[in-house]
Amino acid sequence: MITATDLELRAGSRILLSGADLRVQPGDRIGLVGRNGAGKTTSMRVLAGESEPYGGKVGANSPVGYLPQDPREGDLRVTAKDRVLSAKGLDDLLRRMEKAQTAMAELVDADNDKAVREYGRIEERFAALGGYAAESEAARICNHLGLPDRVLTQQIATLSGGQRRRVELARILFAASDGGAQSNTTLLLDEPTNHLDADSITWLRSFLSSHEGGLVVISHDTELLAAVVNKVWFLDATRGEVDVYNMDWKRYLDARATDEKRRRRERANAEKKASALHTQALKMGAKATKAVAAKNMARRADELLAGLEPEQKHDRVAKIRFPDPAPCGRTPITAEGLSKAFGSLEVFTGVDLAVDRGAKVVVLGLNGAGKTTLLRLLAGTEEPDAGKVLPGHGLRTGYFAQEHDTLDMSASVWENIRHASPDTPEQQLRTVLGTFMFSGEQLQQPAGTLSGGERTRLALAGLVSSSANVLLLDEPTNNLDPASREQVLDALRRFTGAVILVTHDPGAVEALDPDKVIVLPDGTEDLWSADYLELVQLA
Template structure:
């Protein structure tokens, strides 16, 4: 059991949270929830031992292993993917090497009666007890299974880690954590850089193979499927619910309704007391009663209603001219880089008003096909963009195109036209820019902040063909809901690349599956696609078994 005992954090004289206390037990699958800035990542770092609290402490058994995956990291670039991942077993392999070294000394030394010889025997005995208590593992097989589950292919194993993007290196670090079989796994937004299949694999692994897990995630489906407990940080306090995310939302709503009733009852009581004080202040016969009520007010602990955002922000794309009937038509489309074939002979048509999802493992060509549509790369075959198409395009690198000299507010103010101009601050707030943050210069923004700002700019453009490549990374649950509502109401054509099942649910009505150098069209939503895909996999297993 790991204990968080009266932990508090202060920054520049203000309290982020205080007196946070709870225990983490075996088989706990905890979702750490709260609005952006509530202190979730800070608390995770404190439990991991990366940061120190201002007060309080974390207690854990001496042998307990706590593994932590932050939002941003870089693995070292001096070895292959397989070698880097195998470092997960460095401690065990180090124990084995040390035992072999000590046993060699025992065989070659002759000072049997010396203290040094006795100490070697003691160390060998202690190491042996630890080493042989560890379940025997085929390390290479475990590394291979985990890397494949997280989306790597065998050809990647011998490639240097420096060849991979930050997202893929995040997967390597995640693989190392999972292979260590720690007592507690701490994950900060682990699904941001994973495709749907890898998210499902991770979900299954954590549910059935991990000891205890605490996760911060804006992927509602992932959190719901994984967790059995929800801890919320709000107004510097924590609330602990022994249930998953969806049920937690219902209980939180009930809690806030009770708080509101208590707040209203107290406000009425305070008003009545104050009315009595004002009425009889200075009246000699009532002096003691007035003083008694003044003291009552001074001692009264004011009921607080936990923060909840009741503002409704409806974003509508500006009106755009009508496009042709078929915004995208491909015929025998192929793309290769040297000998590496990304996809070949891809033929499909996307009709005006359709909302389609591109899904599949990373590296199967989703973003490549979008670059072909945007005419950013050359290709073989035919690709036609329909008549009068006005394209809005969002990819992670769009953030690099922002004017660094402007402030956040100026960037949006420049792009806004019409009625939305009166709601610029509300729009910025919905995308997690509030207070002094709206006056920050773009050049000082983090990568996530730039991405959100680029998304706001796109929402203000009059387009009739919208292409979004992983738009929900760096967005919290509320912001994703605002974006999803805007996309539902969007009257044009939508092409959406996303690994977020909950975001795709109810948004895309057709799925294009990328894999094995081809693109397969599925005339169903994401839930139907996933159901059928599992059935197809089962049939493949049956066919393999019969051979």
């Protein structure tokens, strides 16, 4: 269970939340919602103990599993399997068992007897923690999340950002699972469906629906919220408060709409009454005999207005528009014989491509087929083992990394946009940031303190300011609220430059209206047809 008392959260001098008392108990499956910038991710970090609140106290008396929007670094040398098993300390025991097995095979006589006893002692401990059954359970969870055995044997360093995040999700769910039963772990999940295919999302809904510990989830997947949550916390950024609804998602939507109508009606009635009192006070104030009564009426009107809640602000939406691309040649980017491997793992080999001016290309392939790696090679942030990328006349690339690798998390919003476009006039950059909902003190906020959606908007702002003629987009709609997602898709529809897109979002592909598709790891190039659309979510 997690308890927060008199909680106060701030972003700079802006108060996100004040005086909130929150509790997550076993069986609570809570959807944490609110408009852009309301502080959902900040609240989740504080509940997880990852950061300190500005005021108040947070405590937990049960295990907590926290999935942030961006994967943690950790030890990149361990295998994906060991990372998942480390949730229960099984990874170290397995390594020690393997070491003892090797010793038993190599040693003789007394030394061998010692190795046998050591192996028996470790295996006994392994069995006490669930042992081979737990290892099988971890493999089952990983398989449901699109992490097959070949991925589990790889080091974390060789995995794509999406694969790393699925490994972290698998680790957290494994810690919360005890065979067929569920533990009392409280799960704090920030956009858990990112990078998951349709089958994995369906399985995750089922897992979370049956979870007996506590759960707080931030998600733009309304189908997940509808299937899972039995409570909703609405973080009201206007009032700096949390409204708690002890009901499921569908009933919450109805209740929320009713509450907002009531507040608007109460505000209108109070304003009407205050206006009438002010008018009457003015009339009576002209007469000395009624001056006291006039002052009382004016005071009463002011009290009515002072007691009103702040007027609810509607969600702001980024007004995204990619500018006309810089002039370029007929074929701005070409690649010949691209090959890439991580250690003994060959990702792809001999990939050729040529992207013409204004062409729209979708890259498909199963998870781990090298889609993100291909974009990184084209962007020049990684070198191929063989082959080369050939820039055409006037090439200017704009790269959107799915894990926001292009952002400097220690630098401010303003420093990031200035770095992305050093030659653009300051006022023009401020205008761009304003359309992406960054202004005032937030320009000095470190990028590392932004939510996933805010980081996505900042990275897109950098693209907009660059006048790129080839956009390399890796999951650009992740972490975006529905309204901002539609703005991004509309910008893609209108963009006249070339686009190479990696996504699990069929809506993004339909918006792009691609000319051709590249299927990895073979590098097969084909004209786009609707038959490929069903592969997008499976990729």
